[in-house]
Amino acid sequence: MSKPTLRTTGLDSVSEDSAADLTPTRKTLHQNILGKLRPLPLQYRWAVWYEKHSESSSANFDDRLYLLYEDIADIATFYRVYNNYPWEKVKLRDTVHIFRKGTKPIWEDPENVNGGCWTFRVPKAKSQSFFHEIAILCLANEFQAALEAEHDHVLGISTSVRFNSDVISVWNKSGSNPKAIKALEDTIIQRLSPDLRPPSDRSYFYKRHDEHEGFKEAVETAEAKKKEEGKGAE
Template sequence: MSNPRILGTDLEPVAEDGSGKIPATRKTLHQNILGKLRPLPFQYHWAVWYEKHSESTNYDEKLYLLHEDVADIGTFYRVYNNYPWDKVKLRDTVHIFRKGTKPVWEDPENLKGGCWTFRVPKAKSQAFFHEIAILCMANEFQAALEAEHDHVIGVSTSVRFNSHLISIWNKSGSNTKAIKALEDTVLQRLSPDLRPSSSRSYFYKRHDEHEGYKAAVEAKVNPTNSDESK
């Protein structure tokens, strides 16, 4: 995985090669969004989680809270720029979620939700996740869903062998208008060099369509029965 971009004192992104040159389109995106955020805190507070890959259904054993309150852009970059992204292991996941919501299907905010998932080549994965995270926390995604009465819950990046699975979670997995609005916003707001080259590289899936969803929810509702079945 490539290292995250280093930010200068004015929060402008700097190229990893030290040249100081970045694509004009991406610079414009950052200037527009960061210009809005610099004077004010985020509308919502966010938390950063780390999920270790495991066959266990007990999230207390594999889900770790890394930072419980990301309230503004400065805090985000203090966390983001100091995180050892190159040390994230295969099939492990980093989540940025609204504070108070766990990045699991069985959380009350996620029970009826779903997510867009993008398979991103490893060379572009860090830049892709960086922009997705900014668009999420800057309320760009939420603004697109306001008219459809839906909510963006968080974003995730999961390491695979030669790619990353980067997901955007929303609250209503049956709200087709909101789902389409979220897709359109991603495709329109991402820097051109990061946009998916094919619609086959991303998909939407409701959480309840996953094989382990029912068992995870039942274990949450009846934890005693789940323990006895082990």
């Protein structure tokens, strides 16, 4: 099955100063100098995943989830991946995830199983800019800082292609912590550029993973698979 692929071998580093321009351009002398400096590491390491849509919620994730880039440790690496990703080739209802390294973008992952996400339906004209800003806020720890006092964690973000809009989500670890959920909402809305902010709360919502159809089955399947693997290792 075909899917967008990442090709980053031999690419120059892209500085944060040039991040807003998604189209690769000839770099200035200043940018070239910045590109040679060692970038500061991010607080957390991140991975990029591609998920193919399936009509069945119980479809095996091993057949539809692909790890595209396993270790984003600094902002230069993020832009090297992001600016060279073939976004226009992401197929209808397929999804790109950026998640903390070691956490899969699935409900049944131990880090996600008790969590949920804020989901925004964003018009096509603004969706790429919206996701770009959400990604930077996430990787720069802006969302996590807002949740520290509530003992919660932001685990990743997703963007999924639809007909006239894209669906963009921010995943958190605790789906039963109303203060953290509200703090995350406020931070997302306040930190987005004014022209990207949702026109009303009717265009976005929060939902726990266990409220989704197929959640229980997914968790039970994952637990059964873990037991089988445990028996095989004995």
